Amino acid sequence: MSTTTASDANRKAPAGERVADWADGRLGIYSLAKANMRKIFPDHWSFMLGEICLYSFLIIILTGVYLTLFFHPSMNEIEYHGSYVPMHGIRMTEAYASTLDISFDVRGGLLIRQIHHWAAVVFLAGMFVHMMRVFFTGAFRKPREINWLFGFLLFVLGMFTGFTGYSLPDDLLSGTGVRFTQGAILSMPIVGTYISMFLFGGEFPGHDIIARFYSIHILLLPGIMLGLVVAHLILVFYHKHTQFPGPGRTNKNVVGMPLLPVYMAKAGGFFFLVFGVIAVISALFTINPIWTMGPYRPDQVSTGAQPDWYMGFAEGLVRVMPGWEINLWGHTLVLGVLIPLVVFGVMLAAIALYPFIESWITGDKREHHLLDRPRNAPTRTALGVAWVTAYMIMLVGGGNDIFATHFHLSINSITWFVRIFFFLGPVIAFIVTKRICLGLQRRDKDKVLHGRESGIIKRLPHGEFVEIHEPLSQAQLHALTAHEQYTPAEIGPSVDENGVERKPSRTEKLRAKLSKGYYGEGNQIPKASVEEYKEITSGHGHH
Ligand code: HEM
Numbered sequence: 001m002s003t004t005t006a007s008d009a010n011r012k013a014p015a016g017e018r019v020a021d022w023a024d025g026r027l028g029i030y031s032l033a034k035a036n037m038r039k040i041f042p043d044h045w046s047f048m049l050g051e052i053c054l055y056s057f058l059i060i061i062l063t064g065v066y067l068t069l070f071f072h073p074s075m076n077e078i079e080y081h082g083s084y085v086p087m088h089g090i091r092m093t094e095a096y097a098s099t100l101d102i103s104f105d106v107r108g109g110l111l112i113r114q115i116h117h118w119a120a121v122v123f124l125a126g127m128f129v130h131m132m133r134v135f136f137t138g139a140f141r142k143p144r145e146i147n148w149l150f151g152f153l154l155f156v157l158g159m160f161t162g163f164t165g166y167s168l169p170d171d172l173l174s175g176t177g178v179r180f181t182q183g184a185i186l187s188m189p190i191v192g193t194y195i196s197m198f199l200f201g202g203e204f205p206g207h208d209i210i211a212r213f214y215s216i217h218i219l220l221l222p223g224i225m226l227g228l229v230v231a232h233l234i235l236v237f238y239h240k241h242t243q244f245p246g247p248g249r250t251n252k253n254v255v256g257m258p259l260l261p262v263y264m265a266k267a268g269g270f271f272f273l274v275f276g277v278i279a280v281i282s283a284l285f286t287i288n289p290i291w292t293m294g295p296y297r298p299d300q301v302s303t304g305a306q307p308d309w310y311m312g313f314a315e316g317l318v319r320v321m322p323g324w325e326i327n328l329w330g331h332t333l334v335l336g337v338l339i340p341l342v343v344f345g346v347m348l349a350a351i352a353l354y355p356f357i358e359s360w361i362t363g364d365k366r367e368h369h370l371l372d373r374p375r376n377a378p379t380r381t382a383l384g385v386a387w388v389t390a391y392m393i394m395l396v397g398g399g400n401d402i403f404a405t406h407f408h409l410s411i412n413s414i415t416w417f418v419r420i421f422f423f424l425g426p427v428i429a430f431i432v433t434k435r436i437c438l439g440l441q442r443r444d445k446d447k448v449l450h451g452r453e454s455g456i457i458k459r460l461p462h463g464e465f466v467e468i469h470e471p472l473s474q475a476q477l478h479a480l481t482a483h484e485q486y487t488p489a490e491i492g493p494s495v496d497e498n499g500v501e502r503k504p505s506r507t508e509k510l511r512a513k514l515s516k517g518y519y520g521e522g523n524q525i526p527k528a529s530v531e532e533y534k535e536i537t538s539g540h541g542h543h
């Protein structure tokens with residue numbers, strides 16, 4: 001026990017400590033920080049993808065605020081007299097004129113505009129790849145299904161925030177995109193016309209749409225997204241991060257570095273790296289040069305018009321769909337647009353619901369904190385690759401004119417290619433991916449039992465040549481054998497508890513069939529058993 005002397009009591013704590021004490025007395029941050037400062041984060045390069053999303057989102061907000069200072073969300077027509085001489089005297093909306101001003105007259109304006117736009121492109125690409133990482137490693141399984149849904153919402157809202165953003169400058173390209181959207185809205189039966197009239201405040205294009213998109217773009221959608229990002233990160237913190245299997249890693253622990261100081265330092269540095277790379281790209285590569293397109297006029301369309309990449313999929317669906325129309329009781333139903341709209345919705349819904357669908361099929365209701373290696377879940381991996389294939393093929397459809405002009409091809413051939421391979425491509429991708437996964441599983445098994453092929457050829461005294469196989473380390477053996485292998489869910493007993501014959505329901509049968517597709521024979525390679533390993537490594541049958 002220590003005794004307090006008069007000189008101790010008179011000694012003042014350093015200023016920093018006093019400020020910290022003052023703040024702690026009011027906010028209670030010390031106990032909060034103490035509880036979380038040493039929280040452990042596992043390390044893997046793919047866990048940086050979520051961070052890229054986070055940092056690009058912050059960059060978008062920072063640059064967006066600067067843009068709001070100069071952008072005028074108004075459709076009032078004016079005559080342009082700014083410093084971009086080729087446009088002098090041209091009539092345009094204030095929105096377009098102010099974007100020209102941001103680009104040519106506001107200090108740093110063009111760079112900030114470009115950073116905002118490039119960061120949006122990186123943000124959505126980051127989300128796409130982050131989502132793939134989560135999907136292919138099975139990180140969406142219990143208890144992270146809700147967080148997958150939060151992420152999914154972020155992805156969809158991100159697409160629409162991007163769309164409303166690039167519509168704001170009211171140039172010929174963006175106006176064409178808005179016109180396209182109005183067409184899609186109009187194709188909805190019964191409510192389409194009402195929604196269009198409501199959104200545009202009357203006939204297209206009206207005088208309101210830019211101001212409305214502005215509120216949606218800078219306030220409504222980013223506000224919701226900010227809330228979702230916070231909820232998303234709180235859940236990552238609460239569930240703790242998943243980790244790849246390895247020695248000492250279990251479903252009940254997390255092996256990695258503490259939040260403070262290691263992870264914080266890394267994350268802080270990574271933020272500046274992401275910001276720096278986006279700034280360099282924005283300084284070097286022009287994006288959306290609206291002054292080459294001119295102001296929007298409903299009676300004109302720019303050629304080679306392309307949406308940002310994340311909307312290319314939806315655009316592709318509409319471009320390659322035959323222009324079918326039917327007439328019902330005096331009303332026209334534009335199937336050429338309605339069907340793509342429905343397919344777009346269904347494909348998005350499939351992403352949102354996948355975690356629930358998989359756990360229903362496999363009957364797996366346990367918590368998972370160890371990640372799968374994609375090869376050990378061949379059916380899931382193959383489904384993911386099939387989905388990405390369909391997405392990429394539609395992206396080609398969305399850019400059919402660009403592909404035609406750049407590769408000197410007929411636009412009709414490209415359209416037909418996309419029509420056929422939208423159906424065929426995913427099937428081929430599914431089969432090939434599954435075969436590759438199973439092949440890799442066989443190789444893993446071979447490595448466990450026979451070691452790594454060293455490439456060193458040895459000649460034995462009697463003349464035979466053999467290749468030396470190096471045994472794997474314990475850590476490598478663990479990583480290759482740690483995964484669980486499941487048995488497919490079965491149809492329940494054919495008689496009930498009273499011995500009466502029971503007819504399995506259709507859903508039960510479907511589930512058992514699908515479950516076989518995931519874990520049945522031929523859909524996973526049984527991993528090396530301890531007996532097999534002992535048998536081979538004890539010398540018998542070893543080569
Ligand atoms: C604004 C967009 C997003 C941000 C800022 C964000 C951020 C993050 C961060 C920082 C992590 C932890 C590090 C990592 O695993 O990469 C994470 C994990 C996660 N994210 Fe996202 N994310 C976003 C979008 C998405 C999307 C689109 C999905 C899926 C549809 C998703 C699903 C998940 C899941 C399930 C985890 C937990 C993974 C695990 O513990 O292994 N996120 N997110």
Ligand code: HEM
Pocket residue numbers: 057060061063064065067068071099102113116117120123158161162164165166167168169217218219222225287288
């Ligand atoms: C996820 C969020 C966001 C995305 C994906 C996004 C995307 C975009 C895109 C692609 C543009 C077109 C840029 C161009 O080439 O001209 C744009 C414009 C704009 N954005 Fe955003 N943005 C987001 C959030 C914000 C926020 C939070 C603000 C303001 C606080 C903002 C303010 C603006 C303004 C004022 C414009 C019009 C000026 C211009 O086009 O240069 N944005 N946004």
